[in-house]
């Protein structure tokens with residue numbers, strides 16, 4: 401705010417005649433690749449290079465039916481929201497639980513040497529195991545169904561949050577602790593006034609990665625005999641040879657994951673206005 | 681003030697050793713120095729002669745290996761708001777605005793909100809950052825950041841301000857302005873300043889006393905009162921004479937080493 405008072409800043413803030421163009425350009429650039437892909441898809445299916453994949457138009461029609469119904473009226477008509485909600489509840493539920501577990505653990509491991517010595521080697525050993533490798537074990541432990549999917553999402557989101565929190569807490573500039581103590585902020589008070597805000601950018605990176613991974617894992621998790629969920633839709637589509645259903649499920653996951661990432665980024669930009677690396 | 685004989689800061693025969701890769705490094709050997717309230721003392725010397733170590737001992741960040749460091753006759757055991765440190769690389773809290781950085785000390789010490797706000801505004805104005813009070817450190821120039829760092833310790837009622845090459849990273853013009861502003865603040869308040877620098881001119885321009893240190897092991901070579909009237913003219917012949925004399929003292933240890 402104060403900075404906007406400088407004359408140069410004022411000039412830069414002035415709405416130039418071509419500002420709407422400047423704003424549209426990135427959008428236009430971003431749409432080039434998807435547009436080309438769509439054209440290729442259209443050409444490939446219209447010319448019957450492949451018969452395994454429906455045309456973009458057919459897929460769009462299925463999508464409308466999947467979301468609103470009224471075209472085919474089969475078992476999947478107008479059910480998109482049910483599957484989306486089922487997946488979202490697992491993604492955000494698992495993610496939320498992972499956050500509740502990973503944040504305090506990360507703060508503990510990052511701050512307390514004893515906790516680091518006890519827990520860090522264990523987590524470092526567990527970390528390289530891909531989430532998908534947990535699938536059989538989680539099916540054995542939690543059975544076929546929603547709980548298994550939930551557990552996988554939890555595992556997927558847990559490690560990025562944990563590791564980035566540890567990293568953020570361990571890498572606070574030591575000068576800041578000296579500055580705080582010479583200003584009269586000592587001991588545990590430093591945790592809230594120095595450690596937490598200093599680690600926030602790193603913690604946010606962890607949350608963003610964790611949420612991305614949660615969306616990534618949900619499909620695998622829902623392939624284990626869950627009746628509802630976008631992963632289940634994709635699996636059903638494959639079993640029933642309904643490729644358009646597979647593609648519709650993929651598109652919805654992509655869009656939902658994208659929107660949820662944008663929301664996290666927007667929150668981050670707001671909370672981390674102060675950070676030169678997080679431009680708001 | 682009440683007892684003019686007691687120095688505000690006293691260093692008595694302080695030795696500081698560090699263990700580094702199995703070697704013992706004498707950062708400071710048998711250093712003694714006493715500083716009276718209101719004095720402006722500069723520490724000057726070659727790299728590695730223990731200037732920062734001495735300053736950090738006064739601040740309470742380090743403990744002497746031998747000897748003692750006292751403030752008003754009492755041993756310094758930990759960092760305290762009475763002794764504010766201004767670091768070369770600012771060490772501002774990047775997540776706090778200029779105003780909140782300056783308010784950090786008072787709020788940490790539980791100063792009532794209304795009173796803290798008045799104090800903060802006063803010091804924001806004192807260092808001329810009124811227009812930038814809501815800006816974050818990364819939006820400021822180096823000179824402005826160092827002003828915030830100075831205001832931050834002043835707003836916290838520091839009696840002694842410890843400065844470790846505070847203007848070392850700034851361009852010449854900004855440095856000169858900040859030197860004058862610092863002298864101005866010092867003249868108007870009852871501050872005691874201990875100021876580490878590499879630059880002889882800066883040391884002479886600012887100080888009541890220039891303490892020359894020599895390395896290997898770090899020792900206090902001499903303590904030189906500066907009697908030139910203020911404001912001082914860097915271009916004057918008197919200034920030049922002092923510079924030459926100090927320069928000789930600074931480099932005297934090279935001869936000793938060779939012998």
Ligand SMILES: Nc1ncnc2c1ncn2[C@@H]1O[C@H](COP(=O)(O)OP(=O)(O)OP(=O)(O)O)[C@@H](O)[C@H]1O
Pocket residue numbers: 698699700705706707725726727728729730731732733734898
């Ligand atoms: N924490 C430490 N561990 C090991 N050695 C140290 C430590 N701090 C300082 N030293 C050593 O003590 C000596 C004095 O260091 P100090 O930083 O006080 O010098 P200085 O006069 O401030 O130098 P400069 O002008 O380069 O800042 C150096 O040899 C340095 O390597």
Ligand SMILES: [Mg+2]
Pocket residue numbers: 731732733844
């Ligand atoms: Mg130093």
